[in-house]
Amino acid sequence: MATLASITPSGTPLTTHDLLALGQRFGIDYRFPETLERAQLAPCVARGRVMDVEITPTLRVTHSDLDVLHAYASTSRRSAAWFLSVVLEGRIQVGLGHQSFKLQAGDAFSAHFNEQTGLEVFQPAPQRLRILNISLLASTGPLSSLPIDVAPPATPVLHTWQVPQLLHHSLEAALVTNWPAERQRLLWQGLALQLLAHGLPATCLEPSDTGKAVSFPAGLTHSDHQRLERLRQQLEQYPHQNYRLEQLANNAAMSPSSLRSKFQRCYGCSIFDYLRRCRLAQAQAYLRKGYSVQQTAHACGYRHATNFATAFKRAFGIAPHEVLNRH
Secondary structure, three states: OOEEEEEEEEEEEEEHHHHHHHHHHHOEEEEOOOOHHHHHHOOEEEEEEEEEEEEEOOEEEEEEEEEEOOOEEEEEOOOEEEEEEEEEEOEEEEEEOOEEEEEEOOEEEEEEEOOOOOEEEEEOOOEEEEEEEEEEEOOOOOOOOOOOOEOOOOOOEEEEEEOOHHHHHHHHHHOOOOOOHHHHHHHHHHHHHHHHHHHOOHHHEOHHHOOOOOOOOOOOOHHHHHHHHHHHHHHHHOOOOOOOHHHHHHHOOOOHHHHHHHHHHHHOOOHHHHHHHHHHHHHHHHHHOOOOHHHHHHHOOOOOHHHHHHHHHHHHOOOHHHHHHHO
């Protein structure tokens, strides 16, 4: 069962001493590129909240939402099978060995490191920095808590990638849900597995998983899958448009009934259920930017704000105005 805990409550000031204490707990060395005199005058490095969720003994999620007041750097040395980090807002610089990358919102990295070759991260200031981390902890045996075998590489690896837009929106939506702990566990476990699917390099898969032929759901051809995927990407990128089944079927070169059944078979939901998810994910992003509920509803293709509010609360367990109040 998941353990949800706030390492620091919302708005808590984090001093150099606080970060050093956190570092001892998680195997991280923190450094502060400030003069000693300035550090004594302004010991508060950042202000905000750090939340830790233990999904299983080998899988955990950590979310940091900080106003970084003074730049700081960190070196993670505790061995980890895999460590994934998504930049939701702000910017960082990450390095491992001779590699170094600058990342911003929407970027992510996956890393395998050890005590000899630590993961270096630099957080510039001033900025608001929101980071989501997935830790796949080292284990002496198979990582049985996962539905797949994930083999850590023999040497340190740093791999950068971009988070798909819809997954990025899903992460943002999960951070404002107000569900009970057990539903939160299922939600974060699912999102963590999606991040692993997108972020783990292909070379980390077990040899038995390589070289397999690509297969599609029963009744779908490669051509079907290509046309459905183009259609799915259109819905994700332009969810605010007014779609009709006949128009979508024509674009996919299928009959309406064929499109309905094949989309369901391919993606596990109806085409308009998927469109609704895309619209609500986009709405969550608009609310975070300060759009009113009415503006958000219209921008995402809803004619009536009340219908939008009902659908939003059913999906995320929180009313749209509550997202506005939090930001």
